[in-house]
Amino acid sequence: MPDNAEVMKQMDEAAGAAEAEFYQHCKEWKADDVVTWWSKWYLKAGHKRLGRILVAKGRKPKE
Numbered sequence: 001m002p003d004n005a006e007v008m009k010q011m012d013e014a015a016g017a018a019e020a021e022f023y024q025h026c027k028e029w030k031a032d033d034v035v036t037w038w039s040k041w042y043l044k045a046g047h048k049r050l051g052r053i054l055v056a057k058g059r060k061p062k063e
Contacts, residue, residue: 014044019053026057 002010018041025033034054041050 011046015049018045018050022053
């Protein structure tokens with residue numbers, strides 16, 4: 001069984017991949033697409049990490 005540090009590293013890496021996917025598609029996505037994205041990533045990255053991605057997007061100036 002992997003140790004806690006390894007699990008956190010894997011979750012951080014998954015969150016990075018989830019963030020890249022989100023920013024690649026976020027301008028064209030509708031709410032249903034975000035729900036699908038969340039469902040795809042939450043077990044790998046965790047709810048907190050995904051939530052931080054969404055909050056960060058909300059704080060950035062509109063492009």
